[in-house]
Amino acid sequence: MVKTIRGILRRGEGEVTPPPEPPHEHCLSCGADLEGSRSYERYRVCHACGFHFHLSARERIATLLDPGSFDESDRGVTAIDPLSFADRHSYRSRVISAQRRTGLAEAALTGRGTLFGREIVVAVVDFAFLGGSIGVAAGERLARAFEKAASRRVAVVTVCSTSGTRMQEGLLALMQAPRVAAAARRHSRLGLPHLAVVTDPTTGSAYSGFVNLADVIVAEPNALMGYAALRALQEEAGDDLPAGSHTSESHLQAGLIDAVVARPQLRDTLALLLDLLQSDYRLSAGDHVQHGHLQHSPHGAWAQVQLSRHSERPTAPDLIPRMTTSFFELHGDRMGTDDRCIITGVGSLAGEAAVIVGQNRPHTANEADGWVRPGGFRKAKRAMELAAKFNLPVVTLVDTAGAHPGIESEQAGLGHAIAECMATMLEIPVPTVAVITGEGNSEGAMALAVADRVLMLDNAVYEVIRPEEAARILFGEPSKAGEAAERLRITSHDCLRLGIADATVPEPGDGAHTNHQETAQLIRRAVIRELTRLQRLRAKKLVEKRYERYREIGWTRSCVRGTLERRLAHLFDRVGAAKERLRGRTSPFRRKDDVDVTDIPV
Numbered sequence: 001m002v003k004t005i006r007g008i009l010r011r012g013e014g015e016v017t018p019p020p021e022p023p024h025e026h027c028l029s030c031g032a033d034l035e036g037s038r039s040y041e042r043y044r045v046c047h048a049c050g051f052h053f054h055l056s057a058r059e060r061i062a063t064l065l066d067p068g069s070f071d072e073s074d075r076g077v078t079a080i081d082p083l084s085f086a087d088r089h090s091y092r093s094r095v096i097s098a099q100r101r102t103g104l105a106e107a108a109l110t111g112r113g114t115l116f117g118r119e120i121v122v123a124v125v126d127f128a129f130l131g132g133s134i135g136v137a138a139g140e141r142l143a144r145a146f147e148k149a150a151s152r153r154v155a156v157v158t159v160c161s162t163s164g165t166r167m168q169e170g171l172l173a174l175m176q177a178p179r180v181a182a183a184a185r186r187h188s189r190l191g192l193p194h195l196a197v198v199t200d201p202t203t204g205s206a207y208s209g210f211v212n213l214a215d216v217i218v219a220e221p222n223a224l225m226g227y228a229a230l231r232a233l234q235e236e237a238g239d240d241l242p243a244g245s246h247t248s249e250s251h252l253q254a255g256l257i258d259a260v261v262a263r264p265q266l267r268d269t270l271a272l273l274l275d276l277l278q279s280d281y282r283l284s285a286g287d288h289v290q291h292g293h294l295q296h297s298p299h300g301a302w303a304q305v306q307l308s309r310h311s312e313r314p315t316a317p318d319l320i321p322r323m324t325t326s327f328f329e330l331h332g333d334r335m336g337t338d339d340r341c342i343i344t345g346v347g348s349l350a351g352e353a354a355v356i357v358g359q360n361r362p363h364t365a366n367e368a369d370g371w372v373r374p375g376g377f378r379k380a381k382r383a384m385e386l387a388a389k390f391n392l393p394v395v396t397l398v399d400t401a402g403a404h405p406g407i408e409s410e411q412a413g414l415g416h417a418i419a420e421c422m423a424t425m426l427e428i429p430v431p432t433v434a435v436i437t438g439e440g441n442s443e444g445a446m447a448l449a450v451a452d453r454v455l456m457l458d459n460a461v462y463e464v465i466r467p468e469e470a471a472r473i474l475f476g477e478p479s480k481a482g483e484a485a486e487r488l489r490i491t492s493h494d495c496l497r498l499g500i501a502d503a504t505v506p507e508p509g510d511g512a513h514t515n516h517q518e519t520a521q522l523i524r525r526a527v528i529r530e531l532t533r534l535q536r537l538r539a540k541k542l543v544e545k546r547y548e549r550y551r552e553i554g555w556t557r558s559c560v561r562g563t564l565e566r567r568l569a570h571l572f573d574r575v576g577a578a579k580e581r582l583r584g585r586t587s588p589f590r591r592k593d594d595v596d597v598t599d600i601p602v
Helices: 002-015 038-043 057-064 091-102 136-152 167-174 176-189 230-237 248-253 263-277 301-308 316-323 374-390 407-411 414-427 442-446 467-474 478-488 492-498 516-534 539-551 559-583
Strands: 108-115 118-125 155-162 194-202 216-219 327-330 342-349 352-359 394-400 432-441 453-457 461-463 503-505
Touching (some): 038 263, 057 108, 057 155, 057 263, 108 263, 118 136, 118 263, 136 155, 136 176, 155 263, 167 176, 176 194, 194 263, 216 248, 263 342, 263 352, 301 478, 316 394, 316 516, 327 374, 342 516, 374 394, 374 414, 394 516, 414 539, 442 461, 453 492, 503 516
Parallel strands (some): 155 194, 432 453, 432 461
Antiparallel strands (some): 342 352
């Protein structure tokens, strides 16, 4: 009996394997001749215009995984017609027809394989199978894929091309979204990566479900994607949609995905991400650590302010590529904005992966170009949470004119975004190092500088308010900005004495603007030195010491000493006021309201 059943199953498997589709002769987009095109033969990508043809699930797996490494799982999980649904045609017959046409038992193909030798679980949703719609069987397969990855402590890579929920299975199909999401979140809580690849088209419940729960989302070029189907958007708009809308490129611009990656580079990109997020290396210090010679800037406070704003001074986009050997940039806050004044990503720093958050401040005549908006702080917070999940150190590069003081930023939740970013950096259980590379102004800088160790380039400044504004408010004369800069104690060496900064980093030549490469190497060396020290501490100890550091900043007095200090301050203030009145008196006679210093009790 068992042998009979196995024979039927084998014959069934043979019947549903379709013949390979004949290749296209010309590009559907530009009409180029595809005969002999290596790009088309290997990746189904037009060599002339880059148009991406659709791939089957097995073809996608062949382009991503190591050859011969894929082992399909859960092939027997099916649910052909749970509601006995029929319209003009039997739903059961449609499923059987799709199985024979595609060679798949369901829209989701799942299994294990290796990517550059690293074991992963892969799940591919194929649009050719009933529009890639998610039903009971596909949902079960996807949930099992996350559970299998969790049990084996490996990453999940999902590749999605879907039209959404399979309506013929009713609410049972809709409930697959929480079914898969629950398994995906359990996998995530183990600190394991989930990378989502979005292909053309991807809409509906999968997009609003497990795809947007991924740690990193990449998409193929010009892929149609979003919650609503294109038809529904056009009906709602009542007209044609703007060119390029609802595509992967528009989603990248809005900060909803992290990257648009062409198919020939997709395998390398995923492998790089997995290497960074699952880094096996940690920095350690040798027996003899050289600290170098500490040099102090010879410039005054106002001169250092000018140097910190120099138009050629390196900022995050200049420093990060020179500090890291590989870097994958993360985009957006997943809420519709991608503030380009904040650069975030994962990079390799001396062989160890680290999350880097840098402030991209264009040193232009328009200082507003360097203001950070709410989306920028949310973007930084997202990167820090990613670092906490994967136990990666965080390095921030601070150079900003401040938080954007506009009504649109206020309405977008600027205060909440700053507070959440600051609180996240204070609490993440990984080593944190902040480097103030230029002008760090006010809360815009502070939110990214509450680190375990704070470093400052020699000519950098850290301000509660810009000196020009302070001079206008305190002295009524903006021309006294230099005097305000001296009195506010904003230089790197003032910050050392105040306990705000831990160390300074020397600058090459006449300043960081003279040599970007050397500046980046000096910062890199200082950051690595601090990370090697911090990584000796356990996570709980790190967070505890960070709490103590920021709890104790500033000087306060005991009750008795504070009372005496306050009374003496009032006394000296009254003595000073009395002396001023005596010096300014023009009449030889005393008025009743004059105070003689001899009348003041001591």
